[in-house]
Amino acid sequence: MYNTLNTKEQMNMKEKNSDIIKLSVPNKPEYVGIIRLTTSGIANRMGFDIEEIEDIKVAISEACTNAITHGICQEENFNVDFYTDEEKLVISVYDNGKGCLSDNIKIPNMEELKEGGLGIFIIKSLMDDVEISSNSGKGTLIKMTKYVGDDF
Template sequence: MEITSNPEYVGIIRLTTSGIANKIGFSMDDIEDIKVAVSEACTNSIKHSNDDTFYITFSILENGMTIEIEDKGKGYDIQSIPTPDLNNPRENGLGLFIIQTLMDDVSIESKENQGTIIKMTKYLGVDN
């Protein structure tokens, strides 16, 4: 799906994600985790890409689902993102940490002026 970079659409994406995850058979706790991770990825794209649109792709697996959030924005150096200090949390900077904590597999590809892809997978019946 192609989505306009407007924070108001994150709620619709959360509903779509919830419906797909429910049909696959995820528990309510897992669905909430997936929705939070997707919200964080979408918010990152909206806030940081400087692109007017981003793309979301849902892939249903035999044992779970993969969600890709992609933008064609400014990109960033993945290595420059600091590990958050959980003893002194800040208001910003926890998004990628939250995504990696809630999902089973996460990969991030980003290239300057070519955009970013966050690929997140959640497997059925796997506890983090």
């Protein structure tokens, strides 16, 4: 049988195998465990190995903890969206909180390690791709991608 699909059409086919899971989460630390469990369920289904699943769980915990401790002041929910397709898991954690100066988000100087301030650094080292956007007054989005079966 001829393969009549061009590369772009094949790409679109791939995207058809994608799913989106959206969660709205109370800004309470006790919910971080629930997000971890959800994350490991989704990642496990996608064929990530145990080590990769552990890494993704650590990254999502740091992102959720940031949304709770830095992002939101009042009683409000933050959001966790999971996008999955055959090759990747993309997790977006975003809040409508006060946001922060992007100067605050930087790679720490390993010679001057203080307590804390490592969350973003950890997320960047455990995930394949990380994008952060933060606007004063509009909240913060952290979008992190992990590819299936790729050693990046």
